[in-house]
Amino acid sequence: MLDNLTLNQRAALLSVVMLVVGLLIWEAAIPAQKAAGELTEYERLTGGGAPKAGVPPPSQVLAKAWEQLSNPFYDAGPNDKGIGIQIGYSIYRVLTGYLMAALVAIPLGFLIGMSQVAYKAFNPFIQVLRPISPLAWMPLALFIIQDSEASAIFVIFICSIWPMLINTAFGVAGVRQDWVNVARTHELGPFRTAFTVILPAAAPTIITGMRISIGIAWLVIVAAEMLVGGTGIGYYVWNEWNNLDLTSVIFSILMIGVVGMLLDSAFAYLQRAVAYAE
Amino acid sequence: MSQPFLSIELLTQQFPDGQGGTLTVFENASFGIEKGEFVCILGHSGCGKSTIMNILAGLAEPSSGVVKMDGFEVSGPSLDRGVVFQNYSLLPWLSALKNVTFGVKARYPDWPAAKVEEHARAFLAKVGLEGDVVHRKPSQLSGGMRQRVSIARAFANQPKLLLLDEPFGALDALTRGTIQDELLKVWSETEQTVFMITHDIDEAILLADRILLMTNGPFARVAESVEITIPRPRTRTEIVDHPNYYAIRNHLVQFLGQRSKELAGQASDGAAQRPETVTIDLTEKTEDQSNPQLRAVND
Known part of the structure; x- marks a missing residue:
């Protein structure tokens, strides 16, 4: 029977089987709560009748997801906002910091890629700044900027800049001399050469850097929002942990994964759009 | 002697030889090319042909000497000198047609898009590329077709001088033959x-x-400038029967x-190194054909 299916169908079937089996094991592994009627008097007196905090079964998480996703944008005060609003805040911060990083990294990467002197001059700074965990900047950012929202955006900026900068420089430096010669023999000025020859030639490498950056930015925003608080999916996870609402914690973890995947697939699409075969 | 259309005067190229000295590739090379002429340069690898080509294209600077075209000294690359590499x-990210319009747009920035495309299509058609094939990317074209696109791009720009750097070097013999015919056309x-x-x-x-x-x-x-005394139009099957063909061919083989x-x-001792003009023509002679007539003229 399996022989008639395509490769993709077989893979999809296997994925579904793994999901179902995993969920069943999870569901079965959760110990059942004892009903209050079966408790001894002593147990009732010591609070045994209250529901025990435990990892929720997948059925509860699914119910939570249904409840949250059916009304994602409700706003009932500072600590009770819909998942859509929280994710919206996070995406807004990620995109703002990320776009600012792109505006700096791509032109600077062009410069570094075109000029040996610029490459050698910038390289020591890049090598020292790049390995710094973005969250290490947070105290300094909070002190200087004096605004938690802007500090979170700055942390996204500083973590997204390096892969884009390095990949742009690498892509620009690696543009084949033949293509540059084509531009030269056609008397193209520096700007037209940059936009009509070097940019399309380096685009696949640049987009790869942008894709790595957006992935890192999405990883970092969760941690940054746990620190700065207020809004965002990272704050939401931490807030639900403080509420001991593990169902919401698990649900939001899944949402972080889904949004991260969507951001990544947008760049995967972009990557295919600019790819070329030699 | 009047100034030829393209004149190369006392061109010298030296490179550092890696041991502190200099390596002179060629010295005081001097020759001219007339307008409308088709000139080939033959020589072994490493003799500096490509260097001369790059200097003419403006992609490289000579150590000394000048290149004059139409009486003006050339420096740097220019649309007046098209190159087929x-x-x-x-x-590779542009289709065949877009590769040609890329050049046409650079050459004629004032033309409307429709005229640019029409011009590009006309030149692609001249090398036998018509229909849907012009929308393919270079990676979807065979080597011969890619070189056709490259030739169309160069001709479409109508440069004053067209430089071809071993354009058929990477092609198989049969494809090479077809494209040579197209180039001639x-x-x-x-x-x-x-x-x-x-x-070749x-x-x-x-x-x-x-x-x-x-x-x-x-x-x-x-060293020499050999005139090809075979009348045009030429076809590859007919020129081999021409009496001058093997005489010229033997002369070239002997030289190389x-x-x-x-x-x-x-070393040149500072004097201009002009090629000797060699004319081999057997058609005027009918009786004594034992020796090819070889006439050397120094100009």
Whole structure:
């Protein structure tokens, strides 16, 4: 029977089987709560009748997801906002910091890629700044900027800049001399050469850097929002942990994964759009 | 002697040899090309053909000497000098048509898009590329088709001088033959001045009005300028029957096989190194055909 299916169908079937089996094991592994009627008097007196905090079964998480996703944008005060609003805040911060990083990294990467002197001059700074965990900047950012929202955006900026900068420089430096010669023999000025020859030639490498950056930015925003608080999916996870609402914690973890995947697939699409075969 | 259309005067190229000294590739090379002429240059690898080509294209600077075109000294690359590179140098993210319009737009920035495309399509058609094939990317084209696109791009720009750097070097013999025919056709329609590097003697005889022969390096020089005394239009099947064909071919083979080495490595003592003009023509002679008539003229 399996022989008639395509490769993709077989893979999809296997994925579904793994999901179902995993969920069943999870569901079965959760110990059942004892009903209050079966408790001894002593147990009732010591609070045994209250529901025990435990990892929720997948059925509860699914119910939570249904409840949250059916009304994602409700706003009932500072600590009770819909998942859509929280994710919206996070995406807004990620995109703002990320776009600012792109505006700096791509032109600077062009410069570094075109000029040996610029490459050698910038390289020591890049090598020292790049390995710094973005969250290490947070105290300094909070002190200087004096605004938690802007500090979170700055942390996204500083973590997204390096892969884009390095990949742009690498892509620009690696543009084949033949293509540059084509531009030269056609008397193209520096700007037209940059936009009509070097940019399309380096685009696949640049987009790869942008894709790595957006992935890192999405990883970092969760941690940054746990620190700065207020809004965002990272704050939401931490807030639900403080509420001991593990169902919401698990649900939001899944949402972080889904949004991260969507951001990544947008760049995967972009990557295919600019790819070329030699 | 009047100034030719393109004149190369006392061109010298030296490179550091890596041990503190200099390596002179060629010294005081001097020759000219007339308007509308098709000139091929033949020589062994390393004699500096490509260097001369790059200097003419403006992609490299000579150590000394000047190149004058139409009486003006050339410096840097220009749309007046189109180049067809051996490795095609098409932009792989553009379709064949877009690669040609890329050049046309640079050449004629004032033209409307429709005119640019029409012009590009016309030149693609001249090399046999018509229909849907012009929308393919270079990676979807065979080597021969890519070189056709490259030739169309160069001709479409109607440069004053067209430089061909071993354009058929990477193609198989059959494809090479077809594209040579197409090149001849386009050239005869456009009266383009062409300077071409090649390794292939038969190709040079088929295409050229004149063949420049270079000795081996270092201190290479353009030693001879051999006139191809076979009337046009030429086809590859007919020229082999022409009485001058094998005489010229033998002369070229002898030069490349033997004399290019004997003449190598001589410094010029500062004098201009002009090629000797060699004319081999057996058609005027009917009786004594034992010796090819060889007339050397120094100009």
